[in-house]
Amino acid sequence: GNSVTQMEGPVTLSEEAFLTINCTYTATGYPSLFWYVQYPGEGLQLLLKATKADDKGSNKGFEATYRKETTSFHLEKGSVQVSDSAVYFCALSINDYKLSFGAGTTVTVRA
Amino acid sequence: GAVVSQHPSRVICKSGTSVKIECRSLDFQATTMFWYRQFPKQSLMLMATSNEGSKATYEQGVEKDKFLINHASLTLSTLTVTSAHPEDSSFYICSGRDRRLNEQFFGPGTRLTVL
Numbered sequence: 001g002n003s004v005t006q007m008e009g010p011v012t013l014s015e016e017a018f019l020t021i022n023c024t025y026t027a028t029g030y031p032s033l034f035w036y037v038q039y040p041g042e043g044l045q046l047l048l049k050a051t052k053a054d055d056k057g058s059n060k061g062f063e064a065t066y067r068k069e070t071t072s073f074h075l076e077k078g079s080v081q082v083s084d085s086a087v088y089f090c091a092l093s094i095n096d097y098k099l100s101f102g103a104g105t106t107v108t109v110r111a
Numbered sequence: 112g113a114v115v116s117q118h119p120s121r122v123i124c125k126s127g128t129s130v131k132i133e134c135r136s137l138d139f140q141a142t143t144m145f146w147y148r149q150f151p152k153q154s155l156m157l158m159a160t161s162n163e164g165s166k167a168t169y170e171q172g173v174e175k176d177k178f179l180i181n182h183a184s185l186t187l188s189t190l191t192v193t194s195a196h197p198e199d200s201s202f203y204i205c206s207g208r209d210r211r212l213n214e215q216f217f218g219p220g221t222r223l224t225v226l
Binding site: 101103 | 157204219
């Protein structure tokens, strides 16, 4: 089956620190990969995505590269801000648009 | 991005009663909507997929008679938790797929507490 494993949190960082959240997947087929972010009190929002191997998704300073050889899609940001405090979910989808989510990683950025 | 609303945002009910949760796509037509359940500190688990005008497809282990889903229009899907029990207490999230953008947009969720 399809599954996503992501780094457990919570993660606490200082402003301007480097953030990495690891995500690996198993899939029967060729998935599209996503990172979603959930800010406090809000619904999930698509942060970035990649649909084929070696694609790099990027948005708001975040990046993730689809690595087929390591079945990974790690999320990175070079300099986090307090406003980046949220829960981050890695997810995959095969052709049926159903999303399989990782457990979520809570990130707190301190000023 | 497109907006999906859910109503109510939180509901408390007595055991044995039924609760209806509405999910609306406000500025796009959602031919497909998804219902998820999220337990504390856990991931979202897909419960069912509903296509406008047809019966919902439920994931394995989800009781279709317990969780009634109706997707009567391109902008509205409802989830009814029938004869709710405390173990049904959870955070329920819907999403709508915008076919034009080929992207899912999520509602803010509904917190259900069954006493």
